[in-house]
Amino acid sequence: MNVRAANVRAMNGGIRNGGIRFDGVTVAYDATVVLDDFDLTVEPGEVMALLGPSGSGKTTALRAVAGFVRPRTGRVLIGGQDVTALPPHRRGIGMVVQQYALFPHMRVEANVAFGLKARKVPRGEIAGRVAEALEMTGMDGFAERYPRELSGGQQQRVAIARALAVRPGVLLLDEPLSALDARLRAGMLTELARLHRELPGLSMLYVTHDQSEALTLADRIAVMDRARLRDCGTPQSLYRAPGSAFTASFVGSANLLAARWCGEDAVELDGGVRIRVRGSGGGEGEATLCIRPHLIGLGEPPGPSGPPSPDVPDMNVLHGAVTGLQWRGASHRVTVSLPPSGAELTAEVRELSSPPALGEKVSVHFAAADAVVLPPGGTP
């Protein structure tokens, strides 16, 4: 049995009481409500991403778990225990923040040992636990360094090691990769995913405004908007069936068009263009139509057999003029303006050998099943 596997087993043995529950948590500064009646459950061992634009209350939610903001109403539970009234040092959590927050006057090993000493871990165990945490984050070999002698990515690894050393049941991460450049970020995401696999009992609450981090890492994503929880679900479900235009645009990219119901499985765009949509029992009045760019094809759709035909019942075919063209290496993004309203649709298609010119008339097509109708709002 190698050292790493032994460390992983040791750490798993220490982790218990995972899981977080927000129970109607409201936080306000003076008259401003920054977290509004927030309900969310993170299961033991689950990675939950809190995704939302800046100022939507993500950090506030995380700090309510850590104990640095006191909810006006509601309860916070960690591992099934109500911790709403407990001070931060008694909550048994690990926390990693964007700016690392390492102690600059301590060497790496003292940083990692800090929590162990604070929690009165027997002296004899400390060195082993520090080594174990550093090894898990790939920072063994840097124990003697001071934080200022490490790169940003290395400092963040130490911060993660410091949080893991105390074997918390819950790890809170607040935009942990935002200070790193794109390549380091990708590497750290992979590492965090590996840690998640190796520590299946550890719950993580991962705050980010970056959807790719949430999509890569999270078991479920909670989408926040203006102090409220908008949507919560697995990345796939939020991507395929977002509950709102806000979620659709925040999880993946989306074409969002103002529309009106006209029948069981069809909507009408401004100007009367009729579009077959995913069967959902229909509705009435205003709505927002959502179509993912990569589900839109350029040109006439291929028929079920034989030549392309506009009569394939579940296929929508629209005609318009090209108003934008972007080459993205493996793909082209083609933006098409639809008459008469001028609403724009962007299609993301495999790189084209002969892309259309700006202003050229083209047709686009997409399946009815890929046209999702959402509550109104959120359109440009």
Add this chain to the structure above:
Amino acid sequence: MTLRARAGRTGMMRAGMILPPVLLLALLFLYPLALVVRDSLSPDGAGGGALSTRAYSDVFGEASFRDALLNTIGIAAGATAGTLVLGFVLAFVVAFVPFPGSRALSRFIDVFLAFPSFLITLALLFVYGTVGMANGLWTDVTGASSGPFDFLHTPWGVLLAEVTYFTPFVMRPLLAAFAQTETAQLEAAASLGARPGRIVRQVVLPEALPALAAGGGLVLVLCLNEFGIVLFTGAKGVTTLPTLVYGKAILDGDYTGACVVAVVNVALSAALYGLYRMLLTRTGAHRARPV
């Protein structure tokens, strides 16, 4: 002669400034100092006669000199320790405990640095003097003819005045240091399970150490050479080296003796400051950067 005596005093008061490596000031200071040293070695009249250390043995033999020396060291060390503790606590509260008016208070500290020191003495007289507020309250309540507070003219009174006056000198650099300490570090420490006491000892204090050292060094040297507060507060009850210089030169007309005390004062300042720096590097040795 009066001029020269004044030159001696000015030189002595500038003793605190020789220590930072400011060459220009050192030049301004070194010449008068040389004059003072020469006079202290010429007991038979300024400039003339053979050099002799007779004045030194005379002065060292006086009980008043030994008293003044002990007072100077004791008060300076006590005031430095007092300002460090009080300054740390106050600066910590101002920086980390949110309360209404903490910004205004930190502004006021800047203004306070510009106050003349005798103002403190006057204020303390109003509060603790024989006919001050504290004693007035006592006599009103108990009907006694005089109150219990009668320490202003003792070394304790001087100590209190110096601690009051010099505490902002420690707070100023500390507040700057605390502004650099990220709240995120304090929160990380708390989330790791540290109680507030441990956070202060192991995170806040070590990071504030350089600022604390700078403030303490400044206060130590300023206290060793403090004249106004001792003269006002201690009055005749407390003599320190600077007031002894004044007494010898102005009141007794003993210029050689004054120069001797001045030289001792300067040497003491330099020596204590050196010792202080040495202690600091010793205790701060583990923080050395091993780059």
